[in-house]
Amino acid sequence: MDHPSSAAAKKSTPRERARARTVADIIRLGREHLALHGAAGLSLRAVARDLGVVSSAVYRYVESRDELLTLLLIDAYGELGDEVDAAVDALPEDDYRGRFLALGRAVRQWALREPARYALLFGSPVPGYQAPSERTTEPGTRVIYRMVGIFDAAYRAGALTAEAAPAVVVPPALAADLAAIRGELGVAVPEPELAKGVLAWTSVFGAVSFEVFGQYGPDTFAARDELFEHQLEVLCGIVGL
Amino acid sequence: MDHPSSAAAKKSTPRERARARTVADIIRLGREHLALHGAAGLSLRAVARDLGVVSSAVYRYVESRDELLTLLLIDAYGELGDEVDAAVDALPEDDYRGRFLALGRAVRQWALREPARYALLFGSPVPGYQAPSERTTEPGTRVIYRMVGIFDAAYRAGALTAEAAPAVVVPPALAADLAAIRGELGVAVPEPELAKGVLAWTSVFGAVSFEVFGQYGPDTFAARDELFEHQLEVLCGIVGL
DNA sequence: TAACAAATGTGAGCACCGCTCTTGACACCT
DNA sequence: AGGTGTCAAGAGCGGTGCTCACATTTGTTA
Numbered sequence: 001m002d003h004p005s006s007a008a009a010k011k012s013t014p015r016e017r018a019r020a021r022t023v024a025d026i027i028r029l030g031r032e033h034l035a036l037h038g039a040a041g042l043s044l045r046a047v048a049r050d051l052g053v054v055s056s057a058v059y060r061y062v063e064s065r066d067e068l069l070t071l072l073l074i075d076a077y078g079e080l081g082d083e084v085d086a087a088v089d090a091l092p093e094d095d096y097r098g099r100f101l102a103l104g105r106a107v108r109q110w111a112l113r114e115p116a117r118y119a120l121l122f123g124s125p126v127p128g129y130q131a132p133s134e135r136t137t138e139p140g141t142r143v144i145y146r147m148v149g150i151f152d153a154a155y156r157a158g159a160l161t162a163e164a165a166p167a168v169v170v171p172p173a174l175a176a177d178l179a180a181i182r183g184e185l186g187v188a189v190p191e192p193e194l195a196k197g198v199l200a201w202t203s204v205f206g207a208v209s210f211e212v213f214g215q216y217g218p219d220t221f222a223a224r225d226e227l228f229e230h231q232l233e234v235l236c237g238i239v240g241l
Numbered sequence: 242m243d244h245p246s247s248a249a250a251k252k253s254t255p256r257e258r259a260r261a262r263t264v265a266d267i268i269r270l271g272r273e274h275l276a277l278h279g280a281a282g283l284s285l286r287a288v289a290r291d292l293g294v295v296s297s298a299v300y301r302y303v304e305s306r307d308e309l310l311t312l313l314l315i316d317a318y319g320e321l322g323d324e325v326d327a328a329v330d331a332l333p334e335d336d337y338r339g340r341f342l343a344l345g346r347a348v349r350q351w352a353l354r355e356p357a358r359y360a361l362l363f364g365s366p367v368p369g370y371q372a373p374s375e376r377t378t379e380p381g382t383r384v385i386y387r388m389v390g391i392f393d394a395a396y397r398a399g400a401l402t403a404e405a406a407p408a409v410v411v412p413p414a415l416a417a418d419l420a421a422i423r424g425e426l427g428v429a430v431p432e433p434e435l436a437k438g439v440l441a442w443t444s445v446f447g448a449v450s451f452e453v454f455g456q457y458g459p460d461t462f463a464a465r466d467e468l469f470e471h472q473l474e475v476l477c478g479i480v481g482l
Numbered sequence: 483t484a485a486c487a488a489a490t491g492t493g494a495g496c497a498c499c500g501c502t503c504t505t506g507a508c509a510c511c512t
Numbered sequence: 513a514g515g516t517g518t519c520a521a522g523a524g525c526g527g528t529g530c531t532c533a534c535a536t537t538t539g540t541t542a
Contacts, residue, residue, distance in 0.1 A: 014539065015489070038368025040281030043528065056531080057491050065529065116368075123365030125454055127279025127357075137458070168474045173464035181461065199448070199472045203440065205456075206447015213366055215446075217378070220422065223414035231440045233409045238475060256510075256518080284499065297502085298520050306500065 023061050023071075025051060030072050035116045039126050044068065066129050069120075073131055074139050076117040080110050081142035088146060096154035097241040103147055104204050104232045111208045118212055122205055144201055145185070151197050151239065152187040160193055160240040170195050193240060200235045207231050264302050264312075266292060271313050276357045280310065280367050307370050310361075314372055315380050317358040321351050322383035329387060337395035338482040344388055345445050345473045352449045359453055363446055385442055386426070392438050392480065393428040401434055401481040411436050434481065441476045448472050 029047045037043075044065050048055040062068045087106035091098045111118040120126075121140070154160050170178070170191050178191040178198075189197065207228060210216055221227050270288045278284070285306050289296040303309045328347035332339045352359040361367075362381070395401050411419070411432050419432040419439075430438065448469060451457055462468050 019489085038281075038365070040279075041368045044530085045528065053490095054492055055529085056493080059530075060490060119365035122450075122454070122456065124279070124360035127282050133458075168471065168478060170471060171464070171467040174462075174467040174471055177462050177464050177468070195468075195471055196475060198468065199444065199475050202448045202451045202472070203444040204447075206443045206445075206450065207440070209363075209447065209450060210443045213364070215363065217374075221415075221418050223412070223418050226412040226415040227418070227436075227439065230409065230411060230415055230436055231443070234437060234440050234479060237409060238479065260518090285501085286499065295521055296500090297522075300501075301519060 019061065022051075026058060026061055026068065027071050027075055030068050031075070031117070034072060034120065035114070038116055039069065039120050042069065042072075069126065069129055070132060070135060072117070073120060073136055076114070076121055077136065077139035077142065079114075079117075080107070080121070081139060081146075083110050084143050084146055088150070093153065094157060094159075096150055096157070096159050097236055099150045100147070100200075100236060100239075100241055101232050103143070103150065104228075104235075107143065107204060108208050108211070108228055111212045115212050118208070122209060123213065147201060148185060148187055148189075148194075148197065151189050151193065152185075154241060155187075155189045155193065160189070168192070168195075196239045200239050203231070203235055260302065263292075267299060267302055267309065268312050268316055271309050272316070272358070275313060275361065276355070279357055280361050283310065283313075285309065310367065310370055311373060311376060313358070314361060314377055317355070317362055318377065318380035318383065320355075320358075321348070321362070322380060322387075324351050325384050325387055329391070334394065335398060335400075337391055337398070337400050338477055340391045341388070341441075341477060341480075341482055342473050344384070344391065345469075345476075348384065348445060349449050349452070349469055352453045356453050359449070363450060364454065388442060389426060389428055389430075389435075389438065392430050392434065393426075395482060396428075396430045396434065401430070409433070437480045441480050444472070444476055 026047060029050045030042060032050075033042055033046055042065065044058055044062070045055040047068075048058045051058065062071070084103055084106045087102040088099045091102055111122075151160070174195065175191045178194045181187075182189070182191075182194065187194070211224060211228070216224075267288060270291045271283060273291075274283055274287055283306065285299055285303070286296040288309075289299045292299065303312070325344055325347045328343040329340045332343055352363075392401070415436065416432045419435045422428075423430070423432070423435065428435070452465060452469070457465075
């Protein structure tokens with residue numbers, strides 16, 4: 001029988017380091033191609049050319065085009081999450097309103113700077129590609145979890161002014177979903193406020209998507225910063241921040 | 242010199258009818274392919290196969306792949322606009338709230354029924370494709386114009402309860418944009434209400450996009466109808482309907 | 483140090499794509 | 513009947529994802 005053999009889980013990496021470097025290079029080049037030609041135009045052959053290697057060689061490092069898409073997806077989710085975290089952490093813990101505004105601005109800034117990667121995350125699904133949820137859900141939920149965390153902290157501190165829109169009732173079926181979320185995430189925010197938080201979530205990304213995807217048209221809004229800022233303010237009013 | 246020649250704008254169509262039929266068939270097949278493989282996967286060759294014709298033949302009817310995309314874009318905008326119009330018109334003119342809700346529901350229903358076409362209209366831009374605005378802006382603005390019309394009618398009738406969120410001020414630069422819109426569309430709604438209308442617009446499509454593009458995840462919300470209904474209710478509160 | 487085996491790079495090849503061009507057949511209208 | 517314009521066909525160009533047999537490099541081990 002073989003000895004413990006090649007010791008796959010040994011300490012480190014003579015070759016593995018080179019391999020990791022190459023994979024990182026492929027991701028970096030993939031990011032550039034994504035920005036230039038979009039997700040559908042991402043070409044392993046082009047990446048191989050830029051890497052200075054024959055096209056079939058990249059298959060040693062990346063299983064398929066879809067695998068590269070997954071890597072780029074995780075990479076983008078990670079960068080967005082990092083920037084959102086940094087923006088939120090820059091404000092005091094009890095500045096709930098400021099933290100919500102900072103989160104929204106960070107999302108928008110990243111999206112405007114990286115439209116192709118934003119489109120990969122929040123735009124039309126790439127046809128024929130199904131993201132492997134076991135690898136993408138965790139990085140993909142960072143932003144919303146962070147937002148919920150802000151709401152929860154504000155609620156626990158009594159800083160959620162619940163008066164904003166008292167008349168709207170939460171139907172039972174929706175309340176059940178929200179209760180499940182409350183349980184799963186361990187948040188104290190009651191259902192009505194949580195429901196408004198969901199609206200804030202979708203509205204922030206709706207506004208960003210409209211701007212990034214060009215739905216406003218080229219000339220309708222010149223004051224886009226002010227428009228988004230205004231939308232964040234109104235959303236603050238809805239959620240009670 | 243030639244006579245007035247083939248009289249392109251003559252009365253009717255021995256040949257032109259067959260041609261129009263073929264173009265309509267191509268659009269229909271393109272719609273099916275769009276649903277199956279997405280905008281990026283739309284293939285003229287595949288359409289040609291389904292049409293029972295050699296690939297180069299379709300270029301007699303459609304200038305290019307982009308041209309087919311444009312036709313599908315206009316086709317989809319038209320159908321969405323028709324359905325929204327029908328849903329809104331089914332309610333009395335002075336039921337402003339009901340008409341707004343009907344508009345939102347119609348958008349969502351169409352989007353859920355036609356996710357690929359919705360993605361073509363409101364998802365990530367197709368890389369390398371620029372819609373010819375002289376042909377697409379008119380059909381593409383029908384829904385928002387309709388929504389503005391509802392707000393305007395409600396305002397003129399004194400049915401906009403402006404109290405909803407009085408504290409938010411509209412910054413001057415944004416006010417200028419909104420004033421331009423007011424002038425262009427001839428609406429009476431003041432800037433603060435118009436600004437909230439923009440938020441309602443982006444929020445409706447944000448909510449629909451989240452659902453259609455699978456951003457909620459498969460299990461988070463079972464009561465999606467109620468969720469959307471709730472979001473519409475809250476938006477009603479914001480705009481003052 | 484020499485040899486071996488794993489990791490990596492190569493190039494040909496398959497089937498597909500959008501698109502262009504030439505060629506030949508057909509239908510219509512005068 | 514003849515001219516004119518429309519149309520289908522097919523070859524071809526350069527691109528894509530991906531596979532495979534083969535050659536080369538490289539780390540490790542004897």
